[in-house]
Amino acid sequence: MIKELANVVAIEAGQVTVTSQIKSTCSGCAQVDTCGSGQIAKALPQAKLTLTLPYDISVTGVPLKEGDCVVLALPEKHILSSAGQVYLLPLLGLITFSALGQWLLKQQILPHELFALGLGLIGGYLGYRFAKFQQKQGKQSENLQPKIIEVLPSPNIVK
Structure with missing residues (x-):
């Protein structure tokens, strides 16, 4: 505690x-x-x-x-769990969507590397929004009170 x-x-x-x-x-x-x-x-x-x-x-x-x-x-444990979500979910989104962007670039579906970069940034933002949503959920918010x-x-x- x-x-x-x-x-x-x-x-x-x-x-x-x-x-x-x-x-x-x-x-x-x-x-x-x-x-x-x-x-x-x-x-x-x-x-x-x-x-x-x-x-x-x-x-x-x-x-x-x-x-x-x-x-x-x-x-x-609630603080560590919350910190893990806040830091790791955006990072996971960034890495996953960046890998997807690179794969799409290699398959020549995306015409330029900037699109792959943009896809990675979108993944990071989606991870951030998901982490924010998770933090506002009733039980998680209650545990951090x-x-x-x-x-x-x-x-x-x-x-």
Whole structure:
């Protein structure tokens, strides 16, 4: 499971809005002072990610209030599966349609190599559209929705 800490900023009927600090991996490297990416990460302010999630008290067992810190989780296998589809389906479409274009060119059905190249690009685009369609399907989209798995006790501030 991939876990992330977030703060509750709003609670509505059946939904909770949380924010999480987007972390750059460039801050922990030994080359941060000499690397261009590290310099950019230092110069730009850290952004916050805001999510509105469905909330059911029966899952966490603890009622939420604004300011609470929660642990969000995503199963790693769903992320890897989604990444595989997003990267591999367009590549597979490109290679398959390029091979088809070359075969059609060799059979002298296509008059020029540019048509074979265009066919490969069409295959890549169709693979992209198919991957996008797969990601929007109900079950896949549901699997990539972060879930609140734990409510951490909020620190008591003494004045």
